Amino acid sequence: MTLIDKDWRFSFGHLYDTQKDFNHATGYFSYLTKTGFGDGPAAQNFDDRAWRKVDLPHDWAVEQSFSEKGSFSHGFKTAGKGFPEKSIGWYRKKINITESDKGQIISLKFDGVFRNSKVFFNGFYLGTEESGYNGFEYDVTAYVNYGGENTIVVRVDASMEEGWFYEGAGIYRHVYLQKANPIHVVTNGTYVTSEIQNDSAEVTAQVKIENKGNYKEGIEITQSILDAEGKQIATTSEKTAAPDFYKTANYTSKFKVKNPLLWDLEKPNLYRLITEIKQEGKSIDRYETTFGIRTINFDAEKGFFLNGKPVKLKGTNNHQDHAGIGTALPDELQYYRIKKLKEMGSNAYRCSHHPPTPELLDACDKLGMLVIDETRLMGINDYHLNDLKRMIERDRNHPSIFCWSVGNEEWNIEGGIVGERITNVMQGFAKTIDPTRPVTVGISSGFKSGISSVVEIMGYNYLGNGDIDAHRNQFKQQPGMGTEEGSTFATRGIYFDDEAKHYKSAYDKKPRPSFYSIEEGWKFYAERSYLAGMFIWTGFDYRGEPTPYGWPSVTSYFGMMDVCGFPKDNVFYLKSWWGNTPVLHIMPHWNWGGMEDKEIDVWVHSNCDEVELFLNKKSLGKKKMELNSHLEWKVKYASGTLEAIGYKNGKKVVSETKKTTGIAENIKLTVDKENISNANVSVVTVETTDKKGLHVPTANPEITFSIKGGKILGVGNGNPTSLEKDQFIDNVELVAITNFEEKKLASANASQLSSDNDNSWKEAFKDRDYKNQAPAYVYRGKFELSNNLKTNAVNFFYKKIGIDAVVFVNGNKIAPSTEDNQKYVLNSNVLNQGTNTIQIIAPPLQKVKDWDVMNTDPGIIQVITPAESWKRKLFNGFAQIIIQKDENAAEVVLSATANGLNTGTLIKK
Structure with a gap:
């Protein structure tokens, strides 16, 4: 492939x-x-x-x-x-x-x-x-x-x-x-499952083989399991008949793997199944399947279990776009985004609301992230079930996937008998393709009847939409999880609502009556063992749905991180209670010039037992941290240093400071640590620092970028109201030649324009008698150019309407380019602003057969307007640029400039 x-x-x-x-x-x-x-x-x-x-x-x-x-x-x-x-x-x-x-x-x-x-x-x-x-x-x-x-x-x-x-x-x-080979494993034609018994695993490998040839003899199917180092640990071989012409056949092999290395969140161990088809002893097809060995189980009382151990699902919902590049994510960005979520403490990812790219699932397999894989639309006909089948067959070997979702918030059918019927069909159909995983649906219009009554794993979308405890008491044998929860609003780096600017404060507050803050949501699910966990809406901001606003807001406000992956303050709340390492985070920043002596809400996110806060070395008191909570102080603003010290068992374990900075003086470029090492695509953080090297959280200058040895793929800054360009690319405009006319010439050797302007011109090729053509024709037409002639590159791509054509533009003879004899480069000194005239002299093409279709299109004018320099404003101290190194470049050099700031340079080998 x-x-x-x-x-x-x-x-x-x-x-x-x-x-x-x-x-x-x-x-x-x-x-x-x-x-x-x-x-x-x-x-x-x-x-x-x-x-x-x-x-x-x-x-x-x-x-x-x-x-x-x-x-x-x-x-x-x-x-x-x-x-x-x-x-x-x-x-x-x-x-x-x-x-x-x-x-x-x-x-x-x-x-x-x-x-x-x-x-x-x-x-x-x-x-x-x-x-x-x-x-x-x-x-x-x-x-x-x-x-x-x-x-x-x-x-x-x-x-x-x-x-x-x-x-x-x-x-x-x-x-x-x-x-x-005509006899081959079909695409997505393997299915690997495993059962763990004591210190070994029985692995079952099903394979579907297709014969698109006429071979009717026997074949041999050899399958081997390789560990992460490529060592063969099990193998089997079977001789069998080839499938009939354009038919498929399924074959099953079983293996014993002793002391298997299980796939889990901390050590996502993977194996490879190598399937070979042999014909007369010669290998004719090889198919590789990555898989993991692990067990999953939902319990209606105790939640979710991975490899027999309880795991509280700490999940996020996500769409598939990223700042600057939209949905066209390089593979490296999939790993970058999953690493960002893992760093926050997340262990689960819901594909909202469609099948993801294969590379996202690969990243989840390799990094240790559980996945709910979701189909796009509910229904029982071929359109719906075939989509579901293709998703499951493509993805069922990924050990990261622990649940299939067959629907999301289908309000028209959620609460009635139609929803029940569709869910029963889709759920049963999914089991025929993969019986090893349960099925869920995300439900938001009440949890009383319809889909809620029959779905295998109940998916609660927002605890404000119904009484979860009451539903659970009615259906005690039905496991459940919060498939969407939180749905709060926040703008990164903003700490006061500004409705005029469409900015929402980053303090975690209840956004509206039927929705709950991130803290409220997590407490609800964390306190209930029968709920397997929750999936926050969302991990990252995304384009569209700029709720609660409209234009000029262009991205969502829901994310724990913005569209670039820069963390909002809620990330540190989750990191405190989802992770295992000491966390201490102060919000907001401490640059509040002009607000001296006014009270600022200071929040601390931490998992320490106690936290003491200081302003300019003066203690503002020590407070005890409650489980799954945060701490708050009212602090009168004075410039200087805000410091927090976290204690566990009475001992200082971590400290954090927020300092008032000077003005921005330097541009700093940093390759994010979540990038894959030696990758061609890198995510670069852009920020400014003061003379002491401190990050300036309120700086918003416009930064201009240039690059050598690579190209820039996109820029972003996480501002939900930014209408700046995501990409700066040359504009290619195709300008048609209009009013195309012709006039007969008496000589096939004519190559000079005649100056006459008589009435013998007529519409080109109209009623042409191809059996009685003139020795040559002169054609003329017009094209319009609007602006920027000197900076634009203008080319005429000639499409053959005659033999040995001679081209004139505005009376100037144009030579063909050396790279392509049917391309003409039109320099600005021969072009007019507005209307231009093109003339072509050529002996005509002749029909070989009466039914030949002759080309009557003289070609197209291409106008390339060079792009502006790449640029982006910082937003509350940060911007992001995604770069790609050229394949043959030894290094890529990125430079960043701005008025009044020292240039920043990044060199990546």
Whole structure:
């Protein structure tokens, strides 16, 4: 399997204007009428040279500006719903497949495209995938041009939203080219389970094998288990008959693993199952499956157990976007985000509300994070059950997953018989695919009837929405957990509400009558052993749902961390009671110039027995910490040092200070410790310090960035009302040639413009008699240029309408470029602001067959407007920049500048 994320071409189409959608699906025969008749960009020979180059994963929504007319759900980005010119995206990629690959099964594997994607290969329509969250695969074997070039085309329609949260747009997950023997393990075709008995584990490995060839003899299936060091610890082999042509067959192997290293939260031990298919003694297919050995169990009285030990679920809900990059997360960011949650003390993650990327689950497997995996929509027909089946079959070997969720807050059906029926079907259906894990549904419209009565694991969404204790007393055999809880509002680094600025204070307060603070929520679940734990809404802020506000707020306020992963103060409350190490955190900062002698609420989050607070070395008193609580002082502001000392068993164990800082003088760049070492993608924290090197928590300067040896992927700062750009990329505009006319020439050798302006011009190619053409034609047309001619790069990509063409722009003869003889670079000295004239002289193309379709499109004008420099304001002292090192670079150098500040530089090898 080969990753093919690099070097795609991208352009916007149009939702309903077929001309702006490159005349796709307008041919006499459409791609649904006759096989291989993909037209417009779906055609193999379509000219995409003027399109923008992109690498995957790619989210075109995050690249757009903000507008009040944009979708509330999608963070007011000017893409998708309501923006027909930014709702259709076309992707094209050319790949070579060798002659030696004949006899292999060639397929394309997509991990996810948002959304409603149509895929073509060499002009052949492969299929449509409506959901933006499903992985899918297409067999292209029959359509391959072996020994030559092949074209992959994807049309993405992101005009409709699936969720009510930011979902991005485009091919935002990985794409692979797969080559396999006709007899092979199907994608997601293994299923590994285990039972632990005393000091050993019995591992059962099921494998589904497919035969897309005519081989009818016997095969041998060999399976081996490797430990983390790659040492083989068990193996088995079976000779059997191959499946029939285009049929599948299932095979089962059993292993004994002595003294297995169990997968758990602290030591997430993993094994690998290697499945090989042999034909006449020769290996023809190899499939690798990562798995873990562990036990899970819910108890209606005592909660959740992992490997026989009680584990209180300390979870968070999360969407899949991140500051600066939207949904197009590099793999390294998945690990970064899970590490941030682990550092907070979290041990569980709910995929809200759709199947995640495979890489997120890999990160949870490797780092030790339990997962609720959730399907997108409830229902009992193929659309719903097939989505559920694909999710479970793809993900069921991940030891991190301990529960399947088949729905979330389906208010229309939660409380009635329809909800019961659907849940019973989906729950039973899930068990046929994976009987080892329970099923849950997140429920928010009361906990009295309907889904609540039949779901295996009760998912309570918000204790304010019903009487949890009463429901539990009615259904004492039904385990339960808080699938969503908390739902508070906070803006990082803000300590007074400011309704005009849409800022919410970071003090943990009850946000509204039916919702509870983070502390209130955790206390409720922590005190009840029958509740397995809770999942906070949310771990990270996300785009969209800027509740309780609207425009110009563009991100949520719910997160324990902001969209960058910078912690809000609630992180330290949770770290105190979810973690095992001493914690001491003072809030707020201590820069309150102008508020001298006014009382400031000072809170301390800690898990110490007692905490003493000092202001400028004067004790403000020692207080005893209650379990799962925090401490508060009223402190009259005076500049200087606020210090807290934490005691356990009467002994000082930890201290923390907040100091009044000087003005910002320096820019500091730091690679976050949660980054994977030696990774190509790094998350960099940007901040300012005073002359003593202290972080300035109130600084908000605009920082400008430059980079060598790499590229910048995105910038952010966690400000929920920031309308700054996430990405600074060159703008590629395609300008059509209009009013295209022609005039016959008497000589095929003509190469000079005639100065006459007679009436012999007519619409180009109209009623052309291809059997009686002139020796040559001169064509003319117009194109419009709006601004910035000197800074823009303007190119004419000629599409062949004749032989040996000669091109003139505004009367100036233009030579073709050396890199491409059908590309013409148009320098600013030959261009006009506004209307420009292009003329082409060429002998005509001749039809070989009467039914040949002749090209009548002269080409396209490409205008590249260079991007501004990358920049971002700090927000309450912080910003974030995500960088990627070039593949062949020895190091990447990031520089940051701002007026009045010393430059910051970061060098990463």
